[in-house]
Amino acid sequence: MSELRRRLASWDTAIIGLTVIVLFVASFSVDNFGTSRNFTFMVLDLLPIILVALPMTFIIVTGEIDLSVASILGLTSSLMGWFWNHGLTIESIIPLCIVIGAVAGLINGFLITGLGLPSLAVTIGTLALYRGLAFVVLGDGAVADFPFSYTNWVTGTIGGGPVPNVLILIVVLALIFGVILHATPYGRSLYAIGANAQAAHFSGIRVARTKFWLYVASGAVCGLVGVLWTLRYSSARADNGSGLELAVVAAVLLGGVSIFGGKGSLPGVLAGVVLLTALQNALRLEDVSGQALNIVTGVLLVLSVLLPNIVNGIRGSWQRRKVRQAAALEVR
Amino acid sequence: MAEAPALLEVHDVSKSFGAVAAVQGVSFPLYGGEAHALVGENGAGKSTIVKMLAGVHRPDTGTLRVDGGDVVFASPGDAKSHGIAVIYQEPTLFPDLSVAENIAMGNQPLTRLKQIDRKAMTGNAARLFQRLGVHIDPARPARGLSIADQQLVEIAKALSSEARILIMDEPTAALSAVEVERLFSVVRSLRDEGAAIMFISHRFEEITALCERVTIMRDGKHVATEMVADLSVDDMIRRMVGRDLSALFPKQDVPPGEVLLEVEGLSREGVFRDISFSVRAGEIVALAGLVGAGRSEVMQAVFGVDAYDKGSVRFRGRKLKPGSPRAAMAAGLALVPEDRRQQGLVMELSIERNVTLPRARKLTRLGLLFGGSERRAAATWTQKLQTKLGRLSDAVGTLSGGNQQKVVLAKWLATGPQLLIVDEPTRGIDVGTKAEVHRLMSSLAADGLAVVMVSSELPEVLGMADRILVLREGRIAAELTRDEATEESVMYAAMGQEVSA
Numbered sequence: 066m067s068e069l070r071r072r073l074a075s076w077d078t079a080i081i082g083l084t085v086i087v088l089f090v091a092s093f094s095v096d097n098f099g100t101s102r103n104f105t106f107m108v109l110d111l112l113p114i115i116l117v118a119l120p121m122t123f124i125i126v127t128g129e130i131d132l133s134v135a136s137i138l139g140l141t142s143s144l145m146g147w148f149w150n151h152g153l154t155i156e157s158i159i160p161l162c163i164v165i166g167a168v169a170g171l172i173n174g175f176l177i178t179g180l181g182l183p184s185l186a187v188t189i190g191t192l193a194l195y196r197g198l199a200f201v202v203l204g205d206g207a208v209a210d211f212p213f214s215y216t217n218w219v220t221g222t223i224g225g226g227p228v229p230n231v232l233i234l235i236v237v238l239a240l241i242f243g244v245i246l247h248a249t250p251y252g253r254s255l256y257a258i259g260a261n262a263q264a265a266h267f268s269g270i271r272v273a274r275t276k277f278w279l280y281v282a283s284g285a286v287c288g289l290v291g292v293l294w295t296l297r298y299s300s301a302r303a304d305n306g307s308g309l310e311l312a313v314v315a316a317v318l319l320g321g322v323s324i325f326g327g328k329g330s331l332p333g334v335l336a337g338v339v340l341l342t343a344l345q346n347a348l349r350l351e352d353v354s355g356q357a358l359n360i361v362t363g364v365l366l367v368l369s370v371l372l373p374n375i376v377n378g379i380r381g382s383w384q385r386r387k388v389r390q391a392a393a394l395e396v397r
Numbered sequence: 398m399a400e401a402p403a404l405l406e407v408h409d410v411s412k413s414f415g416a417v418a419a420v421q422g423v424s425f426p427l428y429g430g431e432a433h434a435l436v437g438e439n440g441a442g443k444s445t446i447v448k449m450l451a452g453v454h455r456p457d458t459g460t461l462r463v464d465g466g467d468v469v470f471a472s473p474g475d476a477k478s479h480g481i482a483v484i485y486q487e488p489t490l491f492p493d494l495s496v497a498e499n500i501a502m503g504n505q506p507l508t509r510l511k512q513i514d515r516k517a518m519t520g521n522a523a524r525l526f527q528r529l530g531v532h533i534d535p536a537r538p539a540r541g542l543s544i545a546d547q548q549l550v551e552i553a554k555a556l557s558s559e560a561r562i563l564i565m566d567e568p569t570a571a572l573s574a575v576e577v578e579r580l581f582s583v584v585r586s587l588r589d590e591g592a593a594i595m596f597i598s599h600r601f602e603e604i605t606a607l608c609e610r611v612t613i614m615r616d617g618k619h620v621a622t623e624m625v626a627d628l629s630v631d632d633m634i635r636r637m638v639g640r641d642l643s644a645l646f647p648k649q650d651v652p653p654g655e656v657l658l659e660v661e662g663l664s665r666e667g668v669f670r671d672i673s674f675s676v677r678a679g680e681i682v683a684l685a686g687l688v689g690a691g692r693s694e695v696m697q698a699v700f701g702v703d704a705y706d707k708g709s710v711r712f713r714g715r716k717l718k719p720g721s722p723r724a725a726m727a728a729g730l731a732l733v734p735e736d737r738r739q740q741g742l743v744m745e746l747s748i749e750r751n752v753t754l755p756r757a758r759k760l761t762r763l764g765l766l767f768g769g770s771e772r773r774a775a776a777t778w779t780q781k782l783q784t785k786l787g788r789l790s791d792a793v794g795t796l797s798g799g800n801q802q803k804v805v806l807a808k809w810l811a812t813g814p815q816l817l818i819v820d821e822p823t824r825g826i827d828v829g830t831k832a833e834v835h836r837l838m839s840s841l842a843a844d845g846l847a848v849v850m851v852s853s854e855l856p857e858v859l860g861m862a863d864r865i866l867v868l869r870e871g872r873i874a875a876e877l878t879r880d881e882a883t884e885e886s887v888m889y890a891a892m893g894q895e896v897s898a
Contacts, residue, residue: 248765250757257754261743267702267734268755268808269723327745 076321076376077333084340091347098347101227107346108229109220109297113138113290113306115235115338117313118320119242120283122334125317126246127276128259128326129177129184134287135309136195137169139302141291143199146208146301155215163288169195170284174277192310199303208301219296231293238286243331251275259326308359315366316341324370341365402465404429404593405450405481405562410459412445415798417825419445422459423619425612427562432584432594434604434625437614438637438888439688439853443597445617447566450595451483452476463562479562482555486567488547492540497522499539500554525553529583545576552583563587564595569603570689581607599687599892601630613637630894638855638884648839648861654678657816657847658730660699663708668694669871672708676816681838681848683862685855686891690868692851693735696818699849700732701725712816726755731814733805735821735851737798741805744794748786749775751793752808778807783833799830806837817841820851835861855884867891 092099117134124131141162148158169191176187222229246252254275257265262272295301320337322329344365345358403426412420420442427433437443448454450461452470460467463479470476476483490499497519498505506517522535531549533542539550548568555563563584569577584607588594596608604611605625613620613636620636658676663669669691676682684692698705701722710717718724722732734740742751752775753760760770775789784803786796793804802822809817819838823831838861842848852858858865865882867875867890875890 244765248767250761250766253750253754253757253766256746256750257743260745261739263739264741264743265754267722267732267740269726270754271723327743 076372077330077336080319080321080333080340081336084336084343087340087343087347091343095347095350097350103346103350104227105222105229107342108232108235110346111338111342112231112235112297113294113309114312114316114342115335116238116286116290116293117283117309118317118334118338119238119331120279120286121313121317122320122322122329122331123242123246123255124184124276124279124283125314125322125324126255126259126326126329127279128262129276129279130188130314130324131170131173131184131280131283132188132310132314133169133173133191133195134283134313135306136192136199137166137284137287138291138294138306138309139199139304140169140195140202141166141288142295142301142305143203143303145292145295147202149208149211149301155212159292162292163285166288166291167281167285170280170282170287171277173284174280177280178273178277196303196307203301203303205303209299211296211299211301216296216299219293234293239331239335246331255279256327259323259328261327311366312341312362315362315369319365319369337369403427403462404464406462406465407446407450408460408462410446410449410456410461412449412454412457415825419617420449420456421617423614423617424459425619425622427593427595428610429561429591429593430588431610432588432596432608434608434611435595435597435614436599436604436611436633436637437620438855440616441614441637442617443614444566446614447483447564447595447597450476450481450562450564452481477558477560480560481562481564482551482558482560483564483566484548484551484555484568486570488544488551490539490542490547490550493538495536495538496533496542496550497535499550500525500535500557502554504558521557522553525556528556529553530586531579531583543576544571545573545580548572548580549583552587556587561591562593562595566597567599568596569598569600577603601633601892601894604633605630634885634888634892634894638888648681648863649843651679651843651845653680653863654845657713658699658849659711659714660695661709661711663695663698663705663710665694665698665703665705667871669698669868672868672873674866674873674876676847676849678815678845678847679842680863681842681850681861683858683865684849684851684868685853685858685865685887686868686874688853690891691871692868693820695868696732696820696849696851697734699725700730700818702732702734726812726814729813729815730818731809731812731816732818733802733809733820733822735824737801737805741808742793742801745792747790748779748784748793748796748804749789751804752778752811755808756812774811775807778811779804782807782810782837799826802826802830802834806834810841814846816847816849818849818851821853822850823852823854823857855887858882858887859884869893 097103121131121134144165145158145162148161173188173191176182177184218230246255254265254270257268257270258272258275266272291305294305316338317334318324319341320329320334322334341362344361348358348361405427408424409422410420411418411422423442423446435443435446445454449456452473452475455470461470462468468479491502500522501518506514506521508514519535526533526535529549529552533546533549539547542550552563568580572580584594598604608625610622611625611628611633612622613633615637654677656675656677660675661673663672672695674682684696686692694703697703699710701717701720701724704720712728712730715728717728738744743754749771753771757766757771760766760774772789779786779789782803784800784807786800793801796804822834822838838848838850850861859882863879865877865887866873867877867887869891874893877886
């Protein structure tokens with residue numbers, strides 16, 4: 066297979082293509098989908114998923130997972146309300162929330178890499194723990210009187226046009242994460258860890274330390290998203306972002322990242338997020354109920370795990386044939 | 398003594414794995430009422446024989462006969478139904494099930510209501526232990542039993558399925574002297590009841606104490622089957638070794654340079670103890686010994702992949718930070734590990750990514766890896782080692798074993814090491830590549846590199862090494878110079894026998 070054909074056949078290229086098709090078809094067949102107003106809304110819907118998906122991609126590439134992301138978001142949202150009620154300025158609350166998110170991630174990281182516990186179990190535990198703490202902080206109430214200058218910036222657009230302000234944030238963070246993953250030795254080491262942690266260790270890669278900092282980064286990003294979520298809806302609540310982890314993991318896997326680690330690309334993940342959000346947005350415009358939209362997320366999640374397995378099964382037999390041919394050549 | 402027909406006969410059996418012929422035309426009989434030892438160096442083909450008898454592998458050619466009739470084992474179940482039971486060095490019990498449940502696994506007694514008859518199960522286990530003359534509570538969980546007791550449970554399990562042919566693959570390796578004696582008394586009583594025993598061990602005193610007959614293998618071939626009483630230990634060792642060394646590439650003589658590596662009193666609880674040695678520039682030092690003697694473990698501790706409890710590692714006079722492969726790399730060490738697939742390479746990643754994995758940091762500009770730098774570095778080194786490959790972007794798993802090994806060598810030579818540790822550098826690769834690897838090591842040493850080689854292949858050790866450290870059970874048993882070293886002297890030291898020739 067030529068380099069180009071291999072590119073075309075890869076899962077992430079396929080998902081990018083599919084996303085373009087879905088956007089194209091939806092903008093013609095779904096009323097109001099292609100409007101600039103809808104574009105703004107879609108970007109705002111996209112915002113939390115895409116930002117949390119960035120560190121999540123890194124974590125899943127190393128073969129681990131972080132299911133506590135939405136709860137860290139909820140906890141920082143709660144704390145943001147509590148701090149605001151207690152008279153802190155918004156300028157000090159925002160960095161504080163990011164740090165608290167990082168600390169929540171640090172606890173995950175310590176339990177997983179320091180004590181060697183499985184990340185799935187640890188982050189299911191902290192999923193409940195952090196959400197519980199969020200309710201302890203704020204109870205069932207909400208804090209809504211955040212300054213307009215901040216809430217307006219989050220929901221606003223550049224110069225009143227169709228491009229939302231937060232798109233800048235998305236582009237900058239996606240670029241940073243993309244460059245780190247695809248063009249630095251650190252990014253290379255993540256793939257090696259995910260595909261074979263022992264060989265990575267033998268190659269001088271500090272496996273535990275690398276994973277530890279990924280959880281800290283994930284927590285910090287969730288802290289930031291907690292702030293953005295609160296400002297977007299102008300409401301700090303303990304249940305903000307509930308269930309977001311499902312959408313994030315679905316989008317990452319849909320984007321071609323292997324749940325077993327070692328495979329995937331950031332462009333694929335970005336396409337996965339856009340595809341998921343666009344589908345939900347289009348269905349909502351067609352008056353499908355919010356509850357039913359979860360079905361879409363669920364089905365896409367299952368498909369994203371199932372389809373690459375089928376494709377790889379076919380490709381694997383082809384690959385094995387090649388290995389045998391190589392071995393035969395060696396004997397000769 | 399039994400000169401009745403053999404219970405089991407291995408007849409002209411061969412088995413190859415890829416290009417490697419593991420067993421070639423081996424024949425020997427196992428008689429009822431007799432314990433039969435199978436001896437040979439590492440890689441002589443003993444384990445392959447065991448796996449064929451266990452139904453794990455099928456012979457390529459030749460036949461197995463049970464009670465004089467040809468049999469074909471399509472699965473371990475087939476072997477079992479012909480009365481063959483295999484006891485491995487590490488028993489494979491279910492730790493959370495009771496001893497009685499483990500023994501009954503696969504053929505549990507049932508009550509009339511098709512429920513498992515626990516009473517009968519426990520009763521059976523108790524009867525079996527009584528017959529073996531050992532005291533193990535059938536109701537206790539298997540977890541927490543000593544290795545010796547676990548083996549006795551395995552033997553009881555074999556008896557419960559009415560095995561008549563008991564194959565024991567190094568059962569004594571992890572046992573104390575008392576436990577060995579208890580195991581032997583059980584095995585002797587089974588033998589006296591008419592069972593055929595095949596016993597694999599590296600300890601000659603055990604073979605002479607237990608076995609009547611011995612089969613000696615070398616390089617996958619059958620050397621001799623004789624009565625143990627007719628052979629001295631010296632005779633056995635001589636027949637296990639004694640190969641033609643002329644085909645191998647001998648190391649060039651290089652005047653040794655300054656001392657690079659100094660290992661002092663290195664110990665790790667239960668693995669190796671009080672290991673001290675030094676290596677000079679231009680020298681090839683081999684670590685020889687049997688599998689399990691702790692050779693790989695010592696070198697992995699030196700490189701920092703594993704931790705150690707006591708002692709120190711110095712390189713060029715400076716102490717190396719323990720437990721840090723990164724520090725070892727920075728100091729100028731490189732380790733080509735034993736297990737290519739698990740430790741040496743990331744099979745799913747491309748060839749170029751694998752080659753540049755330990756040193757990607759050095760290839761960056763402004764912290765970034767720009768397009769060609771990895772590919773150029775990988776191309777340089779794979780070409781130097783004449784690696785046969787399609788594209789550098791292919792997954793390394795698509796290469797043959799020999800070329801994979803070259804990729805591992807390229808990966809580590811690219812880091813520009815001053816000391817290269819190679820662990821079983823030619824295991825499982827074809828003869829041509831083997832010679833290339835030997836030539837490469839020799840020329841590296843000539844360029845002033847220090848090389849430490851762990852190898853189970855005696856000809857390789859004798860052909861390549863300036864000095865040989867022989868490890869036995871975690872300790873250095875002997876240090877031999879190139880002139881002192883012969884196949885016999887190395888094997889004597891590895892097996893703990895006095896040189897008596």
